[in-house]
Amino acid sequence: MNSAQNSETASHAPSAAAVGPADERYERGLALLRKVSGHERADVLDSLADIAPDLGRMIVSFGYGELLANGRLTLEQRELATVAALCAMGNAAPQLRFHIDGALNVGVTPAEVVEVLIHTAVYAGVPAALNGIAVAREAFRDRPGLAHEPVATGEGERRYERGLAKLAEVDGHAGEAVVASLQDIAPDLGRYIIEFAFGDVYSRPGLDLKSRELATIAMCTGLGTAAPQLRVHIHGFLNVGGTREEVVEVITQMAGYAGFPAALNAIAGAREVFAERDR
Missing domain, CATH: 1.20.1290.10 (AhpD-like)
Known part of the structure; x- marks a missing residue:
């Protein structure tokens, strides 16, 4: 589901023969790719036509036509x-x-x-x-008409109190347990989690908590090295209004970007979280 790198495209789109018979998945994927890319022609097909045209077709048909086109996430x-x-x-x-x-x-x-x-x-x-x-x-x-004013909030005062409140809002007892587990060996790390991660970053305006936790699930899945933290943030996402279906969908989406093993491991964590919440 990657774009072509900034290479020139061919003067015309690949023929139907080059990409295989038209089917519903391919046409649906092509329409979605056009919407995301903002271009009428899918550059990824041109960039792969000389070496791996099947990969280009798979990206369109599976990546966009199946994985991203089901409407379960916006x-x-x-x-x-x-x-x-x-x-x-x-x-x-x-x-x-x-x-x-x-x-x-x-x-x-x-x-x-x-x-x-x-x-x-x-x-x-x-x-x-x-x-x-x-x-x-x-x-x-590269977008001359784009309006963007940087947000500089400053760290402000009472970072610890602000962070502790935000941590409780997102992760509840799970977050507090993580911080408490560090008191006997690295209490400063626990404090940094509260003050920096939650007091400075999570408390910034511009992105709601549900979006932050959705992004965190995607990051932890993609990294593949943070299974305990992924479970904490699946809980967090559900705590701030996310649904189980959205959890499963964002993890499934990561199969296209981080690979199927990463998605499978994350789904195993989600299964554990759902079971815990059902008890």
Whole structure:
């Protein structure tokens, strides 16, 4: 589900023979890809025509025609989740650029894009967030009419109290238990979680808590190294108004960006969370 890199496209779209017989999945995927990319022609087909045309067809038919076209998440939710995961994984800058553009094309605001990239600093580190911001800067510059005013809130006072309240709002006892578990070995780490992650980042305006937790699920799934934290944030997403169906859908979507093993492992975590909440 990646765009072509910034290469020239052919003078015409691939023929029907080049991409295989037209079918419902392909046509549906092509229509959705056009909406996300903002282009009439799917550059990804041209970029792969000389080496792996079947991959291009699979991206359109499966990636967009099946994985993303079922309506279980809005396009805005899907693009924010994809931007979050690609930024966190840090290994797909061209595709991150494509999906930042895609997010803007489907109605995500520049402020929301920036917020999800800042949010990445908590789960994938500051370098990942900085690299994501650099890609967003280029995307914004290439849209001369785009209106974006940076938000500089400052850290403010009472970071600990603000963070503790936000942590309780999102994660409840699960978050508090994580912080408490650090008191005997790394109490400062617990304090940083409260003050920085929740007092500074989660408390920023510009992105609602449900969107933040959706992005966090996408990041933790994509990274594949944070199963306990993924479970905490699946709880958090449900606590702030998300549904189980949305949890399953965003994890399923990550199969296209982080691979099926990452999605399967995350689904196992979701199953545990759902069972816990049913007891």
